[in-house]
Amino acid sequence: MKSRLLIIGASGHGKVVADIALKMNKWQSVAFLDDNQSIKSSMGLEVLGTSGDVFTNIDEYEIFVGIGNNATRQKVHEMLETFGANIPVLVHPNAVIGAQVDLGIGTAVMAGAIINSCTKIGKGCIVNTGSTIDHDNNIEDFVHISPGAHLAGTVRVGKGSWLGIGSVVSNNINITNGCKVGAGSVVIKDINEPGVYVGTPAKKLDY
Numbered sequence: 344m345k346s347r348l349l350i351i352g353a354s355g356h357g358k359v360v361a362d363i364a365l366k367m368n369k370w371q372s373v374a375f376l377d378d379n380q381s382i383k384s385s386m387g388l389e390v391l392g393t394s395g396d397v398f399t400n401i402d403e404y405e406i407f408v409g410i411g412n413n414a415t416r417q418k419v420h421e422m423l424e425t426f427g428a429n430i431p432v433l434v435h436p437n438a439v440i441g442a443q444v445d446l447g448i449g450t451a452v453m454a455g456a457i458i459n460s461c462t463k464i465g466k467g468c469i470v471n472t473g474s475t476i477d478h479d480n481n482i483e484d485f486v487h488i489s490p491g492a493h494l495a496g497t498v499r500v501g502k503g504s505w506l507g508i509g510s511v512v513s514n515n516i517n518i519t520n521g522c523k524v525g526a527g528s529v530v531i532k533d534i535n536e537p538g539v540y541v542g543t544p545a546k547k548l549d550y
């Protein structure tokens with residue numbers, strides 16, 4: 344019998360995640376948990392309780408974190424792993440995944456995304472709508488590649504970094520942990536220091 348899926352987070356990102364899960368047709372039922380107790384349903388799916396209720400359901404459901412913020416997603420994902428939750432990988436049927444691509448648990452790959460050969464994607468990552476990640480990339484845990492971002496070959500993106508919508512990363516580039524790359528920005532040199540980088544070519548913002 345198919346198992347059931349619980350998604351933690353019923354707002355924007357959680358809804359896209361739920362849509363993928365429904366299209367995968369792998370689970371008997373799909374429902375949410377959300378800490379906003381006023382939300383009783385989302386996208387026509389039931390909100391069964393708050394994130395604290397995950398412990399009473401941990402043996403009965405597969406559980407996925409549908410939270411967009413990298414740090415929050417990491418925290419909840421790591422808690423689930425500590426308690427032995429069964430965490431799936433979600434891939435939209437219209438994503439294209441190349442040969443020898445490795446996807447970590449808790450990662451979601453949205454519609455139209457393309458991941459080319461021999462790329463490794465860590466756990467708890469978001470490969471968002473229409474983004475492309477080319478061959479031999481190494482995308483570490485809890486990274487978000489936003490919609491329409493494009494990464495050339497042999498790029499490394501460090502843990503918890505966020506590449507903004509429509510950003511571009513040239514080939515053989517290394518982006519360290521804890522970076523934000525702004526919407527539409529173009530990275531043509533290694534980024535070795537955590538921070539916020541914007542523009543073409545991308546430069547660090549000094550707040």
Ligand SMILES: CC(=O)SCCNC(=O)CCNC(=O)[C@H](O)C(C)(C)COP(=O)(O)OP(=O)(O)OC[C@H]1O[C@@H](n2cnc3c(N)ncnc32)[C@H](O)[C@@H]1OP(=O)(O)O
Nearest residue numbers: 489490506507508523524525526527528539540541542548
């Ligand atoms: C499905 C989804 O929705 S997924 C989510 C997709 N969303 C995104 O990709 C959003 C990406 N976010 C951004 O690009 C943001 O602008 C950030 C994170 C880079 C910076 O945000 P903030 O820290 O709030 O910076 P703030 O808006 O104060 O801007 C600071 C300066 O950087 C500039 N700047 C900010 N973003 C960019 C950018 N993407 N490109 C060029 N310059 C930028 C601003 O114009 C401003 O310059 P100024 O001081 O000369 O006026």
